[in-house]
Amino acid sequence: VNLGKIVSGSRRQSGALVQHDELVQLEEELRRLYASFGLDWVLAEVDLGIADGFQEERVVSRRRPEQVSERFMSFGWPEDSSADAPKRRDKPVIVVRPMTATERVQQLLIALRVVLVETPREESETFENLGAVDGGLTVSFVEESPRGLGEPHTMVIRADRVSSDLLEELRSKLDELLAAVND
Amino acid sequence: MAHRLIEEIESLLSGVRLPYTSASRGDDVYEGYVFSLVVATALERGAGVHYVTSTGIRTNDLLFRAGPGHLYTTDREFTHAVIKFERTPTLEAHVGVRVSGTSGVLHECDVLVLPAEEARISRANGVAPRGSRCLLAIECKYYVATRLDLGLARNFEGLQADLKSKGAIFVANLDSHSVRKYLGSRRREYEHNVSPGTYEADALRQTVRRAFRGYVSEFSPSTRV
Numbered sequence: 410v411n412l413g414k415i416v417s418g419s420r421r422q423s424g425a426l427v428q429h430d431e432l433v434q435l436e437e438e439l440r441r442l443y444a445s446f447g448l449d450w451v452l453a454e455v456d457l458g459i460a461d462g463f464q465e466e467r468v469v470s471r472r473r474p475e476q477v478s479e480r481f482m483s484f485g486w487p488e489d490s491s492a493d494a495p496k497r498r499d500k501p502v503i504v505v506r507p508m509t510a511t512e513r514v515q516q517l518l519i520a521l522r523v524v525l526v527e528t529p530r531e532e533s534e535t536f537e538n539l540g541a542v543d544g545g546l547t548v549s550f551v552e553e554s555p556r557g558l559g560e561p562h563t564m565v566i567r568a569d570r571v572s573s574d575l576l577e578e579l580r581s582k583l584d585e586l587l588a589a590v591n592d
Numbered sequence: 593m594a595h596r597l598i599e600e601i602e603s604l605l606s607g608v609r610l611p612y613t614s615a616s617r618g619d620d621v622y623e624g625y626v627f628s629l630v631v632a633t634a635l636e637r638g639a640g641v642h643y644v645t646s647t648g649i650r651t652n653d654l655l656f657r658a659g660p661g662h663l664y665t666t667d668r669e670f671t672h673a674v675i676k677f678e679r680t681p682t683l684e685a686h687v688g689v690r691v692s693g694t695s696g697v698l699h700e701c702d703v704l705v706l707p708a709e710e711a712r713i714s715r716a717n718g719v720a721p722r723g724s725r726c727l728l729a730i731e732c733k734y735y736v737a738t739r740l741d742l743g744l745a746r747n748f749e750g751l752q753a754d755l756k757s758k759g760a761i762f763v764a765n766l767d768s769h770s771v772r773k774y775l776g777s778r779r780r781e782y783e784h785n786v787s788p789g790t791y792e793a794d795a796l797r798q799t800v801r802r803a804f805r806g807y808v809s810e811f812s813p814s815t816r817v
Contacts, residue, residue, distance in 0.1 A: 442602060464770055531625035534628065550623075552658045564617050566746070585597055
């Protein structure tokens with residue numbers, strides 16, 4: 410998928426930011442990437458999020474239709490308080506709707522950034538924060554009461570899980586992708 | 593461009609082996625990270641900090657519970673931080689322990705800061721520390737997708753109401769409209785998007801600092817935190 414061309418091309422032709430078909434193709438590529446790097450559990454979480462839908466705020470008017478102008482039916486009215494401005498009872502509420510193709514791709518990219526960039530950074534910064542005491546620390550987690558007969562769940566935190574250069578490169582590329590999709 | 597970027601990401605990932613095979617691994621990392629923010633804030637504000645095992649031995653090999661347990665158990669040498677501000681009774685910081693609400697019901701607390709005296713009572717009597725005596729009770733939520741559902745906020749609301757702790761804070765690595773709106777309307781402490789380098793991580797540290805300052809000022813008003 411050549412998103413750069415899609416973005417500029419679609420802008421010229423129809424004003425749409427990214428064509429739906431290309432986003433679907435991009436989503437397929439990202440899903441393949443998840444599968445090939447053993448990130449199926451992340452994908453499952455993302456899919457639950459996609460199934461939950463997209464939350465957004467909207468103003469639902471409690472007044473009779475003739476009392477409210479159409480432009481205040483969605484969230485984001487102007488700062489000035491004209492006679493048409495929403496009254497206190499027109500509070501914004503959260504509504505849920507199915508995600509668009511763009512939002513699905515955004516979810517896939519955000520999840521990659523959390524797992525590939527932010528979580529290793531949290532490991533690394535944990536050592537910086539704790540290591541200021543003495544240095545030479547080890548940090549691990551273990552289940553106190555393991556379920557079943559298997560080995561208890563353990564997790565050793567590491568400062569050098571992924572090199573900082575690699576993290577920065579991954580972050581930069583994921584942000585570039587997100588920016589292209591957000592445009 | 594997108595295709596090229598995905599290929600480049602795949603190429604970068606070819607040499608990386610991440611141990612996060614389930615969300616619970618990420619939970620552990622996140623709780624450790626938030627715990628470290630508390631410790632770093634204490635250090636920055638002039639406290640002395642060291643780590644001890646559940647039997648009181650100093651250690652640099654920190655072992656935390658994956659999943660909540662009891663502060664008073666000594667089956668494993670779980671670690672906590674000992675935090676000491678000048679002329680102020682000692683504090684302890686724990687990961688993954690249960691605390692008792694005013695109803696007597698036990699609640700899980702991901703990161704807990706409490707007076708060492710309350711922890712001593714807990715160990716001596718084999719009972720959970722009282723939530724109302726805790727300085728900070730931080731609920732950590734690690735998610736890979738933006739699906740922080742309202743049930744989490746409701747649980748936190750119930751926890752705070754029962755703990756009667758002013759220091760209850762809801763912390764998450766991602767954002768959610770509904771959770772923010774729900775907790776905000778009830779004036780509860782919460783921070784979303786808390787991860788390295790974010791404004792919200794700094795904001796959390798400020799909240800932790802205020803909790804330390806409030807505690808220290810009770811005993812030593814002249815000590816600056």
